[in-house]
Each structure stands twice: as structure tokens, then as C-alpha cells.
Amino acid sequence: MEHRAKLTAKGRATRERIVRAAAQLMAEHGVAHTTIKDVQAAAGVSASQMYHYFSEKSELVSAVVEGQSDQILGSQELALAQVHSIAELSRWRHLMVEAMRDKGCTGGCPIGSLANELAETDPPARARLEGAFARWQALITDCLTAAMARGELPPGTDVDRIALSLLAGIQGGLLLSQVHRDTKPLEAAIDTMIDYLRRLAPG
Amino acid sequence: MEHRAKLTAKGRATRERIVRAAAQLMAEHGVAHTTIKDVQAAAGVSASQMYHYFSEKSELVSAVVEGQSDQILGSQELALAQVHSIAELSRWRHLMVEAMRDKGCTGGCPIGSLANELAETDPPARARLEGAFARWQALITDCLTAAMARGELPPGTDVDRIALSLLAGIQGGLLLSQVHRDTKPLEAAIDTMIDYLRRLAPG
Numbered sequence: 001m002e003h004r005a006k007l008t009a010k011g012r013a014t015r016e017r018i019v020r021a022a023a024q025l026m027a028e029h030g031v032a033h034t035t036i037k038d039v040q041a042a043a044g045v046s047a048s049q050m051y052h053y054f055s056e057k058s059e060l061v062s063a064v065v066e067g068q069s070d071q072i073l074g075s076q077e078l079a080l081a082q083v084h085s086i087a088e089l090s091r092w093r094h095l096m097v098e099a100m101r102d103k104g105c106t107g108g109c110p111i112g113s114l115a116n117e118l119a120e121t122d123p124p125a126r127a128r129l130e131g132a133f134a135r136w137q138a139l140i141t142d143c144l145t146a147a148m149a150r151g152e153l154p155p156g157t158d159v160d161r162i163a164l165s166l167l168a169g170i171q172g173g174l175l176l177s178q179v180h181r182d183t184k185p186l187e188a189a190i191d192t193m194i195d196y197l198r199r200l201a202p203g
Numbered sequence: 204m205e206h207r208a209k210l211t212a213k214g215r216a217t218r219e220r221i222v223r224a225a226a227q228l229m230a231e232h233g234v235a236h237t238t239i240k241d242v243q244a245a246a247g248v249s250a251s252q253m254y255h256y257f258s259e260k261s262e263l264v265s266a267v268v269e270g271q272s273d274q275i276l277g278s279q280e281l282a283l284a285q286v287h288s289i290a291e292l293s294r295w296r297h298l299m300v301e302a303m304r305d306k307g308c309t310g311g312c313p314i315g316s317l318a319n320e321l322a323e324t325d326p327p328a329r330a331r332l333e334g335a336f337a338r339w340q341a342l343i344t345d346c347l348t349a350a351m352a353r354g355e356l357p358p359g360t361d362v363d364r365i366a367l368s369l370l371a372g373i374q375g376g377l378l379l380s381q382v383h384r385d386t387k388p389l390e391a392a393i394d395t396m397i398d399y400l401r402r403l404a405p406g
Binding site: 028029030032033106107108112113115116117119120121126129130133134161162164165167168169170171172173175176178179180181184185186188189191192193195196199200 | 402
């Protein structure tokens with residue numbers, strides 16, 4: 001953070017270009033298969049520039065985990081800010097399915113993939129990703145709390161646990177959609193949870 | 204297959220020892236971080252023995268994907284053969300949660316992890332893992348079909364789609380449990396689906 005505060009605007013732009021290039025390469029080929037040299041070439045920077053910003057691969061991995069978490073959480077925050085009812089959850093589901101379809105069902109969730117690759121080998125990355133998933137769960141909990149306040153769910157529903165279950169369905173749905181090259185698993189996972197919420201409705 | 208048929212019993216045992224060592228290293232450190240040399244050392248075989256069975260890493264990866272798929276599907280087949288009702292699904296859920304707890308929530312699903320690492324870089328592995336997930340889904344579908352036959356689910360319930368959704372919950376639940384080092388996400392994912400099935404019950 002301190003390091004970044006000292007960068008000029010141009011320096012920040014270069015650093016961001018490097019992190020974006022690294023994020024893309026790591027999403028395509030995995031963290032292990034991405035070298036500092038690959039990133040340097042993809043970002044179009046010199047070896048000395050690269051070294052100025054990231055002297056070790058671990059620093060680059062950490063910046064990618066932070067960048068991908070912020071990006072996914074940022075877009076989820078925007079989308080979920082529009083959701084105050086179960087019907088609105090269906091619109092959010094539609095956005096995620098379309099995004100997966102647009103990618104031809106290649107690649108899973110960027111932070112899910114990083115979690116899978118780094119959970120056992122990079123403790124700081126695991127801790128950061130744990131925080132990102134907790135924030136994501138909290139965003140879903142807020143939507144379910146709003147739906148409960150509207151009377152769509154019985155008072156006292158354990159919305160935090162249902163949010164965790166919905167997030168698990170999204171992560172597993174994205175992985176299975178990636179493996180099957182088909183959006184069906186993602187659709188089934190979220191639709192089943194939405195149907196569950198409808199069946200909880202009082203009366 | 205043809206190659207394997209020609210092996211002696213001793214040769215088969217050596218080959219299996221190599222595949223088991225490779226599977227363990229790949230589960231711990233990822234496929235990319237596991238070299239032929241690491242596997243050779245872990246299996247305690249000579250370089251020429253190693254080369255006799257696996258001349259390229261891709262052959263070893265393929266054998267690990269096949270071995271892990273067979274092992275997971277074999278144990279799921281045994282466990283799910285006991286499940287003919289929604290109540291019996293809870294016992295199966297208990298087994299999976301206990302298995303994750305026994306590992307201290309380290310490592311996710313072996314085939315989910317392989318899928319995440321290989322889906323974009325190894326098309327034959329992706330195809331084989333797709334088959335493994337389809338078989339797993341079919342095993343769950345059989346259980347739900349049995350529950351429907353007992354009258355626990357309304358006739359005509361789309362049990363295949365619910366099975367897919369349950370499998371997504373398991374995969375995402377295992378990943379989140381690994382990241383959080385806590386069985387709660389896996390428990391929430393499966394319990395919510397079991398509660399959903401109970402709420403579908405006629406009458």
C-alpha cells in the first residue's frame with residue numbers, strides 16, 4: 001500500500017497493466033504455468049520495469065488475487081444492489097448465466113479458480129480469498145434480508161446459511177458448466193435455490 | 204489398456220504405486236507443480252522403471268485423472284447404493300462432511316480440483332472428468348428416482364436437474380469448506396438441498 005502510494009500516475013498505470021496481464025495469463029494457464037517472463041512479455045514492459053514493480057512472483061500472485069477479488073466483488077456488489085426480492089434474484093441469475101454463455105463456458109469463476117489452485121500452497125492468498133467469499137456471501141445475505149423484510153421469507157429464516165448455500169451452488173455450478181461446456185449446471189444450481197426460496201414463502 | 208494387459212502382476216503393482224504417488228503429489232501441490240522426477244522419488248522407482256511405464260507427463264496426468272475418477276466414483280457408488288429415501292440422503296451427507304472434517308478441511312474434491320486445473324489446458328482430461336461428473340450425477344438421480352417411487356417426491360419431478368444442482372452444491376461446498384477451513388459451507392449446501400427435497404414432498 002505504502003509502495004503504491006508513492007507511485008506516479010504513470011507508474012500506477014504501468015503497474016495495473018502488469019497486474020491485468022498477469023491475471024489474464026493466470027486465468028488461462030493457471031498460476032503455476034505463468035512465469036514473470038510471460039507476464040513481462042504480455043504487458044509489454046522491460047525486465048527492469050517488471051522488477052521495479054514485482055521483484056518476486058509471489059508479489060505478483062498476491063496482486064492478482066487482490067485485483068480479481070476486487071473486480072468480482074465490485075461487479076457482484078453492483079448487480080446485487082438491485083436485488084430486494086426473490087423475483088429480482090432471477091434477473092441477477094440471468095446476468096451470471098449470460099456472462100458464462102458469452103465466454104463459451106470456458107474458464108470458471110476467477111476467484112474460485114485461484115482458490116482451488118492456491119488454498120493449500122499460499123496461506124496469505126487463501127486468507128484473502130476467504131475474505132472475498134465472506135464478502136460475497138454477505139452481499140447475498142443482504143438481498144435475502146431485504147426479501148424477508150418484504151414478507152417473502154418467514155421471519156427468522158437463517159438467510160446467512162442460505163446465502164452460503166447459494167454461493168456454493170454458484171461456485172460448483174460454474175465449475176460443472178466449465179467442465180460440461182454448457183450453462184445447464186449453473187442454471188440448475190441457481191434456479192433450484194430460487195425455487196427453494198419461493199417454497200419457504202409464508203402462507 | 205492393451206499396454207496394461209501385457210503387464211505382469213508385479214508390473215501392474217509398480218504402475219499402480221507410481222499412479223498413487225502421482226495422485227497424492229498432484230492433489231497436494233497441483234498438477235503443474237508435480238514433475239516426473241518428484242513422482243519417481245515419491246514412488247521409489249528408478250528413472251528407467253518410470254520411463255517404462257510413463258514416458259511423458261501427459262500419460263501420467265491421464266492415469267491420475269482416470270485413477271481419481273474411478274476411486275471417487277467407486278466410493279460414491281457404494282455409499283449411494285444405500286440411499287433410497289430422503290432420510291438416507293442425510294446419512295450420505297454425514298459421511299462426506301466427516302471425511303472433509305477428518306482431513307482438517309484441506310484439499311477439495313480430488314476430481315473437482317483436477318477439473319479446475321485441467322479443463323482449459325488438457326482436452327482429453329476435461330472429457331474424462333465430464334464423464335466422471337455425469338456418472339456421479341446419474342448415481343444421485345437414481346437415489347432421487349427411488350425416493351420418488353416411494354412417494355417422497357411428486358411424480359414427474361425433474362430429479363436429473365435436482366441431482367445436477369445437488370452435485371454443484373457439493374462441489375462448491377467442498378471448495379468453500381477448503382477456503383474457510385470449516386465444514387459449514389459443505390453442510391449448508393447439502394442440508395439446504397435436502398430441506399428443498401423435503402419441501403417438494405406431496406401433501
